[in-house]
Amino acid sequence: MVPTILVVVVLALYPLAFSVAAALNDSSLGKPFNGWVGLENVESVLGDGDVIGALIRTTIYALAVTAVSVLAGLAIAVALDRTTRGGSLLRTIFLLPLLTPAVTVAILWKVILSPSGGLLSTVLTDLGFDGSALSPLSSTALALPTIALADVWEWTPLVTILLYAALQAVDWETVEAATLDGAHGRTLLLGVILPTIAGAIAAVALIRLVLAFKVFDLVAVLTAGGPGQSTTTASYLIFQRALQQFDVGQASVITLLLAIVVTLVTLPFVYLMRRAHA
Numbered sequence: 382m383v384p385t386i387l388v389v390v391v392l393a394l395y396p397l398a399f400s401v402a403a404a405l406n407d408s409s410l411g412k413p414f415n416g417w418v419g420l421e422n423v424e425s426v427l428g429d430g431d432v433i434g435a436l437i438r439t440t441i442y443a444l445a446v447t448a449v450s451v452l453a454g455l456a457i458a459v460a461l462d463r464t465t466r467g468g469s470l471l472r473t474i475f476l477l478p479l480l481t482p483a484v485t486v487a488i489l490w491k492v493i494l495s496p497s498g499g500l501l502s503t504v505l506t507d508l509g510f511d512g513s514a515l516s517p518l519s520s521t522a523l524a525l526p527t528i529a530l531a532d533v534w535e536w537t538p539l540v541t542i543l544l545y546a547a548l549q550a551v552d553w554e555t556v557e558a559a560t561l562d563g564a565h566g567r568t569l570l571l572g573v574i575l576p577t578i579a580g581a582i583a584a585v586a587l588i589r590l591v592l593a594f595k596v597f598d599l600v601a602v603l604t605a606g607g608p609g610q611s612t613t614t615a616s617y618l619i620f621q622r623a624l625q626q627f628d629v630g631q632a633s634v635i636t637l638l639l640a641i642v643v644t645l646v647t648l649p650f651v652y653l654m655r656r657a658h659a
Contacts, residue, residue, distance in 0.1 A: 403633040410627040422630040431610055432618065432635055436642055438525070439615040443593035443646070446529045446536075450593075451586050453533065454540030459570065461541070462548045472542070479538040487602030490531040494518055518604055521611040528599050528612055535599075536592055540585050547581035548574070580657030587650040594643050615639045 399413075404423065407416040426432050461471060478486065493500040494517055502512030517523035551574060559573045575582070597616040600606060606613035606621070613621075615635065623632035 400633040400636050403629050404637060406630060408629040408633065410623065410629055413629055418630070422634045426631055426634040426638065431613070432638070434610060435613050435615045435618045435635075436638060438613070439594060439596075439639070440642060440646060442525060442529060442596070442614065443590055446532050446593045447586055447590045449529075449533050450537045450540050450589050451582065454537045454585070455544050455582065457537070457541045458544035458548055459574075461545050472545070475538045475541055477538075478535050479542075481535070483535065483598035484602060486531060486535045487599045490527075490534075490599075491518070491603055494527065519608055521608050524604050524608060524612045528596070528603055531599050531603070532593065532596060536589060540589055543585045543588075544578070544581065547578040547585075551577050580654055583650055583654035583657055587647055587654060590647055590650060591643065594639070594646075615642075 403413050405417065405419060406414045407418050408414060457475065461475075464471060481489075496502050496513050496516040496519075499512075502515065505512035505515060517527040555573065555577070559569055595616055596614055597620065600612055600614055600617045601620070604612045606617050616639070619632050619635050619639070622628050622635060
C-alpha cells in the first residue's frame with residue numbers, strides 16, 4: 382500500500398495543503414508565503430462578482446455539456462451496438478476527436494468559425510448569405526455555447542466508447558427473455574437495457590462532468606475569456622489570477638471554492654452510481 386499512499390500524498394494532500402496555506406497568506410508567484418493575512422483573501426474573493434460569475438457560469442456550462450455529451454454518446458453507442466456492418470471502422474472514426482490534442486481541437490474550431498475565410502463563413506457565402514457577418518466567438522451570447530459545441534465534439538467519443546463497452550457487457554439472455562415477453566424497440570431499450578447499464582451511465586456522466594469543470598484549453602485558444610467575461614470559466618480565472626496577475630493567494634481561494642462546487646455538484650452522480658451498483 383505504500384506506493385498508493387505516496388501517490389495520494391504527493392498528488393492530492395500536498396497540493397491541498399499548499400493551496401490552503403497560500404490562501405491564508407499574502408502569496409505572490411515569486412513568494413507564495415509572504416505574510417499571514419487570515420481570511421482576507423477569502424473575503425476579497427467572495428466579494429468579487431467576477432469570481433462568483435465564473436463559478437456559476439462554469440457550473441451551468443459543465444452540467445449542460447455533460448447532459449448533451451451523455452445523451453449523444455448513448456445514442457451513438459446504441460447505434461454502434463446494433464450495427465452489423467462497418468462497426469470497427471465507425472468506432473475508429475468516432476475516436477478521432479478524442480485522439481486529437483485539445484489545443485489542436487481549439488485551433489481547428491477557430492479556423493472553422495473564422496469570419497474571414499473560415500469553413501463556416503465560406504459555406505454560408507457559397508449559399509448566398511453574408512458569411513463574414515457571422516462571428517460567434519465575438520458574441521457575448523454565442524461565444525460560450527460555441528465553446529460548448531467544440532467541447533462536446535471533442536469528448537463525446539469518450540462517452541460513446543465507454544457506454545458501448547457497457548452495452549457489450551449486457552446479459553443478452555435477459556434481453557431475449559424480455560423480448561419473448563413482448564418487449565421490443567423503445568420499450569426494450571428504456572425498460573431493460575438502460576436500467577441494466579444505469580451504473581455505467583452515472584459513472585460516465587461523473588467523468589464527463591469533471592472534465593467539463595476543468596475546461597481551459599478551448600477557452601484560452603478560442604476566446605481568452607472574452608468577449609468581456611462571457612467565457613471566463615473558473616479554471617481560466619485561476620490562470621489569470623495566478624500567472625497573469627501573480628496573486629497566488631486569491632487563485633488558491635478560487636481553486637478551493639471550485640473544489641467545493643465540484644464536490645457538491647458531483648455528489649448526486651456518485652449517489653446514483655452507487656445505488657445503481659447496489
